[in-house]
Amino acid sequence: MILDGKVPAGPLDAKWARHKDHLKLVNPVNRRKHTVIVVGTGLAGASAAASLGELGYNVLAFTILDSPRRAHSIAAQGGINAAKNYKNDGDSVFRLFYDTIKGGDFRAREANVHRLAEVSVKIIDHCVAQGVPFAREYGGFLDNRSFGGAQLSRTFYARGQTGQQLLIGAYGALMRQVHAGTVKIFPRHEMLDLVVVDGRARGIVTRNLVTGELERWAGDAVLLATGGYGNLYFLSTNAGNSNVTAAWRCAKRGAYFANPCFVQIHPTCIPASGEHQSKLTLMSESLRNDGRVWVPQRAGDRRAPSDIPESERFYFLEERYPSFGNLVPRDVAARNCKSVCEAGQGVGPTGYAVYLDFADAIRRFGASVIRERYGNLFQMYERIVGDDPYAVPMRIYPAVHYTMGGLWVDYDLMSNLPGLFVLGEANFSDHGANRLGASALMQGLADGYFIIPYTLASYIAGTTLSKVTADHDAFMEAAQAAQARIDRVLRVRGDVSVTAHHRRLGQVMWEKCSIARNARGIEEARAAVRAQRQEFWHNVRVPGEPTNFNKSLEQALRVADYLEFGELVAIDALARDESCGSHFREEHATPDGEAQRDDEHFAHVAAWEWRGTEEAPTLHTEPLHFESVTLTQRSYR
């Protein structure tokens, strides 16, 4: 089937304004009669729930964590893009749009990306009004820095804690609505299923993570803002609780999953130190403003970095990409790090690391300036590694960081299941095959503050919704299915722990379907995931009871879903027989070793319809039409 993204007609820069002017409205006095379920309280979920609460809707907001303020948006370090052009360096809405769509290797929907660039400026205004303490110049005006994939400075930041500060802003707005009585918060609640009645999303089933109780919630619409699926790989920069379950449960209820193989590997993370490793830690891309990436020229050179003279260092990003240098986009940087390490030039105990060196910047600006810019990141590095990055270059290596793929949504952020809206990282819409730095915060807040309040109103106003309560048969069926899955996983009583299963799954996906992939490896990954899925249900050990706080059970249900979802990632990676952005198929490289797209056959969104756990999914495509940009071979040289 050919999917319709419902992009409005008209010139690109007028689409959103015109569309908004014609969306239907809900009368202020009627809004409280409509219940909206929001799952997830990161930037997208909290901003949506707060804004809808302000408008007067009856909002129920769910988070798996003990407080909405802990959502993983909080860990975003570097910044948030906006086309303010405060630096007078030629920025504009068009340029931010163009950089983002080119950065995504022309695999995103043009109209969505342009809208994102348009609303970016309002996000900064709103966050400043909330009291977000962005970095400022001495004159009192806002400061900017540069991020990868752009030749100007448009990134707003609050030290190395931009995500935290934006989330505290959104969380404050959310708690204000809790106080006002428009929003109810349900912490330590995990969504285990979506409830569909007469073809529309009408509610969810949750598990209370403290009591184990299954609960049913009915509403007029469900907003999913549950983040990405990077933890499929076990080791990633994601928080331990981030997972795909809510999104995958929606997929199993009929929502299409788009471009699951688009997984961002971030070039600058702290390398793993051993078998016990539970997660990887990002070192912000902003560090590449001042840090220089290098390896020894000679393979196997084990000298200390300070003993290697300038003439024997290979600044591979600066040499290979003179116009963008160390600030090439993430996919390009990650591939280059991998290739120099595979050529034997890697450093550190495992040989799988490269240097990120601040010596030049410290000489030029002094240590105090560098401390002001990156102090907390340097401190974090020193704590984890035990080295002082002011004296010794950092060692870094790529790690799974963000997922561009997600549930398919139309221009109004609604999935193919009417009433199910998907926001932030959980949807697929704006970043194509590779996300540029400082764009995730922008998208999460754009979706929540400035898009969903309009499009959701239009859905509610334009739809006749029958009265449905949580006692409806569809709710009882979903709750029983969730209970049956819990009972089943507890009954297995095998020998292998949930963590051991997860680690093994992650290793297969990392080896065969990450920075670079090829058809044979992907086939192997798919077979391995299928086999492990069978094994899991015969040989997993989940201790404890279902009726109280049980972390092992929570994780078991999530890993069970990863063991289904991982196969879909492999299927998508195999079907997309081209390279684009993060999806680098070794069969399709330019003579320079860059990703070689095939626009004739693959300028589309691949959206997969679930047909059964052991059945092949059905592929639906949404062709991507580019009216305002010319598709080019991406070059940062």
Add this chain to the structure above:
Amino acid sequence: MSEATMTLTLRVWRQAGPDAPGRLVDYCARGVSPHMSLLELLDVVNEDLTAKGEEPIAFDSDCREGICGSCGLVVDGVPHGPQAATTTCQVFLRHYRDGNVITIEPWRARAFPIIKDLVVDRSALDRIIAAGGYVSVDTGSAPEANAIPVPKDEAERAMDSAACIGCGACVAACKNASAVLFVGAKIEHLTRLPQGLPERERRVLAMVTQMDAEGFGSCSNEGECEAVCPKEISVTNIQRLNREYARARLKPRR
């Protein structure tokens, strides 16, 4: 990579539920890498317990990079452990020696009831924020971001206080289980900025009222909170809270 390993004993608080009795239980961990974090050591112990058919130790943890505020353990009597300016998840075993015994307990405060083992309920902090810890601005009504200049130093000081991660270590360290550092940090953050001033009095009165209603104790100027704060929030935030509270109380109301 150093291959020397250690043997450590963990003495951990186990408590099946909110009303169940609790006790310290010893667990021996052998062959431990010094590159592990303390929480990774708990992961390893939990894998062993799972293999033995026992119930793993329950503890909260999410980002494991010191920013989400989920983790919070009292390590050898000190919230977040021995290192200054460090959350529990960023405590690495290279700071311990072979044969050490490490005692691990939950946050203890009347306002933070225990859920299980090392997991506590900190929703009281959310309710304090709900009472007034924000700027009341509806989406859509903000002026241009550069319309109101904010002196760089003021913005930096607001940021120093805004860095609070809401972990509750300040409460756990205080013999009165007071939350004034947490509340003071929010008051300071928003009072430093012009955007926070219109609600200056209302905010501090509402937050303090809620703080008292939640059962947090009073401040007796011990400074333990500052000493354990992983984000180095200064006790000057408490002075600011006291000043703002007095100012709001004394201000004549119409």
